[in-house]
Amino acid sequence: MSGKSTTKRPWRKELKKQQRKRRRRKEAVARDLRLEEEEAHNLKDPAYQQLLQQQVQLEEEQKRAAEKRHAEEEEIWLRRDLLAQREFRLKQQQRTALEAAEVAKRIKQAEELAAKEAEQRRRHEEHEKSKAAAAAEFEQMMECMENFLNNDGPPPAELRRVVESRPNQNLCILYERTNCCRYGAPCVNNHRRPLLSNIIVVRHFFMHPLLEVEQHKEYANADGSLELSEQDLREAYEDFFEDVLPELEEFGYILNFRAVRNVLRHMRGHVFVEYVDERSALKAFIKLQRRYYAGRQLNVEFSCIKSWRSAICGM
Ligand SMILES: [Zn+2]
Numbered sequence: 001m002s003g004k005s006t007t008k009r010p011w012r013k014e015l016k017k018q019q020r021k022r023r024r025r026k027e028a029v030a031r032d033l034r035l036e037e038e039e040a041h042n043l044k045d046p047a048y049q050q051l052l053q054q055q056v057q058l059e060e061e062q063k064r065a066a067e068k069r070h071a072e073e074e075e076i077w078l079r080r081d082l083l084a085q086r087e088f089r090l091k092q093q094q095r096t097a098l099e100a101a102e103v104a105k106r107i108k109q110a111e112e113l114a115a116k117e118a119e120q121r122r123r124h125e126e127h128e129k130s131k132a133a134a135a136a137e138f139e140q141m142m143e144c145m146e147n148f149l150n151n152d153g154p155p156p157a158e159l160r161r162v163v164e165s166r167p168n169q170n171l172c173i174l175y176e177r178t179n180c181c182r183y184g185a186p187c188v189n190n191h192r193r194p195l196l197s198n199i200i201v202v203r204h205f206f207m208h209p210l211l212e213v214e215q216h217k218e219y220a221n222a223d224g225s226l227e228l229s230e231q232d233l234r235e236a237y238e239d240f241f242e243d244v245l246p247e248l249e250e251f252g253y254i255l256n257f258r259a260v261r262n263v264l265r266h267m268r269g270h271v272f273v274e275y276v277d278e279r280s281a282l283k284a285f286i287k288l289q290r291r292y293y294a295g296r297q298l299n300v301e302f303s304c305i306k307s308w309r310s311a312i313c314g315m
Contacts, residue, residue, distance in 0.1 A: 165191040182266045197302040205271035252280020
């Protein structure tokens with residue numbers, strides 16, 4: 001300690017503090033003693049004893065009630081916890097099921113795609129194969145035709161064959177009669193076509209506006225009269241006939257020259273040429289195949305027409 005305060009009789013202050021402390025202790029001891037005496041005195045009183053007992057009972061009841069409440073609360077909490085756990089498991093199961101379904105869907109899609117691709121590949125290969133087979137057959141046929149043309153004697157057996165589009169189906173009556181069918185190659189019935197004949201058919205050879213519209217309205221004037229007449233058609237046909245006949249006659253003697261006077265798309269302008277023999281027809285077939293006339297590539301086939309009357313409607 002230093003300074004003036006230390007010189008101001010500190011012991012006196014300390015003494016007073018000690019005195020206060022002693023007094024308080026003494027008072028406390030006296031109070032405790034008094035309380036003990038009071039308690040001892042009260043304990044001798046039956047009413048006080050009963051009060052104490054009641055107090056103890058009350059405390060015990062309160063304690064039991066608190067324990068019961070606590071137990072109930074705990075049970076509620078446990079149930080809630082169980083419910084939450086069950087809900088979580090359910091959600092997890094649903095999620096797993098959804099994921100499994102998604103995986104299954106993807107696998108199925110991949111399988112379908114693979115099957116589709118395999119089918120496409122198979123079709124492509126089949127197409128290529130049949131294309132190659134057709135090309136080989138064509139080469140062989142052309143060779144047979146060349147041999148037949150360059151040698152005397154009857155045609156070889158290969159050229160006597162009849163090509164059938166659907167061998168196991170019914171004959172297409174229309175094709176048999178006219179060598180034309182509105183369904184063309186996709187027709188469900190069987191189209192028979194000879195590989196050699198003395199008659200050739202040149203498809204869509206003679207074309208004319210009057211043959212190109214099924215109803216001639218487009219060529220009608222306001223009053224309904226036709227701008228192009230049958231006379232025009234006849235003159236055009238005569239011009240066409242004079243134009244093509246000389247070349248066709250170079251291949252051999254012609255017995256019949258007929259054009260289909262029919263506006264139906266699948267028959268329009270077909271020209272049938274009947275030669276005196278198969279060699280002449282074959283020469284025409286080879287020379288005209290894929291040639292162009294009036295801007296259109298010619299398509300020539302051998303025909304098996306048996307009756308002109310049933311095949312062609314005039315002209
Ligand atoms: Zn048909």
